Amino acid sequence: MAKIKFEDALKGLEDVVDRLEKGDLPLDETLSEYENGIKLYKQCIALLENAEKKIQILVKDENGGFRARDFDIGPAQNDNSK
Numbered sequence: 001m002a003k004i005k006f007e008d009a010l011k012g013l014e015d016v017v018d019r020l021e022k023g024d025l026p027l028d029e030t031l032s033e034y035e036n037g038i039k040l041y042k043q044c045i046a047l048l049e050n051a052e053k054k055i056q057i058l059v060k061d062e063n064g065g066f067r068a069r070d071f072d073i074g075p076a077q078n079d080n081s082k
Contacts, residue, residue: 013040
């Protein structure tokens, strides 16, 4: 996967959606745009997952001091089925 910034991948995906929504592309170009959109979508997801892994939070320990620990999204917070 080529190095791409999230904002660039998202903008590219938005452009693909705009072109597909117009509905005036020939079938072969539509399929090509769709495939490109899927690649950009996967890049966006990968970049977001990578960023999520880097997030840390500060927690207070039993002595009143603070320490950093990895942020863990529990199943309830990551449930997108609602």
